[in-house]
Amino acid sequence: MKALGSLNDFPAADKSTYLNTASVALMYGDAEKAITNWQKDLAEFGTMNFDEKAEQEVFDDLHVIFARLVGAQPEDIAVASSATELLASLAWAIAPGRRSNIVSTDIVFPSTLYPWARVARYTNCEVRLLKGENSYADQEELIRLIDDDTAVVCISHVEYGSGQRYDLGRIAESAHTHNALLVVDAAQSAGAIPIDAPASKVDALVSGGYKWLCGPFGVAVMYLAPHLQMKLDPGLVGFRSHKDIWDLQADRLKYPDDASRFEFSTMAYGCAIGLTQSIRYLLRVGVENILAHNLKLADLLIQGLEEMKAEIISPGNDEERTSIVSARFPGRDSYEIAWDLGEADIVVSQRRDFVRFSPHLYNGTDDISRALEKLGQILAS
Numbered sequence: 001m002k003a004l005g006s007l008n009d010f011p012a013a014d015k016s017t018y019l020n021t022a023s024v025a026l027m028y029g030d031a032e033k034a035i036t037n038w039q040k041d042l043a044e045f046g047t048m049n050f051d052e053k054a055e056q057e058v059f060d061d062l063h064v065i066f067a068r069l070v071g072a073q074p075e076d077i078a079v080a081s082s083a084t085e086l087l088a089s090l091a092w093a094i095a096p097g098r099r100s101n102i103v104s105t106d107i108v109f110p111s112t113l114y115p116w117a118r119v120a121r122y123t124n125c126e127v128r129l130l131k132g133e134n135s136y137a138d139q140e141e142l143i144r145l146i147d148d149d150t151a152v153v154c155i156s157h158v159e160y161g162s163g164q165r166y167d168l169g170r171i172a173e174s175a176h177t178h179n180a181l182l183v184v185d186a187a188q189s190a191g192a193i194p195i196d197a198p199a200s201k202v203d204a205l206v207s208g209g210y211k212w213l214c215g216p217f218g219v220a221v222m223y224l225a226p227h228l229q230m231k232l233d234p235g236l237v238g239f240r241s242h243k244d245i246w247d248l249q250a251d252r253l254k255y256p257d258d259a260s261r262f263e264f265s266t267m268a269y270g271c272a273i274g275l276t277q278s279i280r281y282l283l284r285v286g287v288e289n290i291l292a293h294n295l296k297l298a299d300l301l302i303q304g305l306e307e308m309k310a311e312i313i314s315p316g317n318d319e320e321r322t323s324i325v326s327a328r329f330p331g332r333d334s335y336e337i338a339w340d341l342g343e344a345d346i347v348v349s350q351r352r353d354f355v356r357f358s359p360h361l362y363n364g365t366d367d368i369s370r371a372l373e374k375l376g377q378i379l380a381s
């Protein structure tokens, strides 16, 4: 099976056997060109081309395209420089009070939780974490932690370590029964797993650009449900927070009446332009097709790993699995295995005590075969 994304789309795909999208993706070629062109134009012409009107409208296309990716409307989308930045602004905007609690897991990526934990230290609210076992957090146990004092459930749609996927609709339903909000970090799912944020009834969903969306560092997007847009006072504010960004009167601040009130400052705007290109491309390929392709690669990988007697820690059932496949190799050091693979230009990550493989649309079965063959040699040595 050939890669779904061609070498034309991903010119770097033949430089290595790249199985590390859960860390950083190979970038879509036209995205990289758009970013470079924008940066060069700014360097050479300042505001001659990138004038005030262009700066005001710079996120418009990304609003439209990310909205399409998650089944939302352009006014439900905000853009900033990183997922952490958006989560931090949201956490301070919601700031659950002293008698409330925040529910999450202890296997979540730190940036998903830290902003909430920081706010909790300030407001003295409780942070209630489900203890994962062997990098797995049982969804029903997570739901049982939610009670009438829960203000926010914050989870990662797909866990960065094991690739475990949660059912957003099921968790949102339980959260809403208790009047709690569901905030989702989709950094490990957006671009790889179909998402319909309004249909799943999530209240907010955030993703950076550089993993499964095949965009750059320096840009992130957030879906904010309409019912929250007029209510929230963003934790981070700046000149772009004002409805008319060129008003520039420090003695007044009126937010836009939509999710864009979470946009607050200048940034590496070219990154937003590049990410728009990447998402447009992924939509053309189709996220359903990408998921089907990636899962076939994961199947092949799992089969090979099982033949090598590896201990696979990623869930195997259809509801919870993704193309992130993590494994331990009994008696062997994961760091050394990841290192030895890297020496052969097979790029994976070591996380906790396991090796994480994360193929995406630019991989084909030849990449998996090559990785397994080298792994076999490493294990035999």
Ligand SMILES: Cc1ncc(COP(=O)(O)O)c(C=O)c1O
Residues within 6 Å of the ligand: 022, 023, 082, 083, 084, 085, 109, 111, 112, 156, 158, 160, 185, 187, 188, 208
């Ligand atoms: C689930 C998840 N959230 C967030 C991040 C990183 O966020 P940021 O781009 O803000 O550093 C990662 C990075 O690995 C991640 O796996």
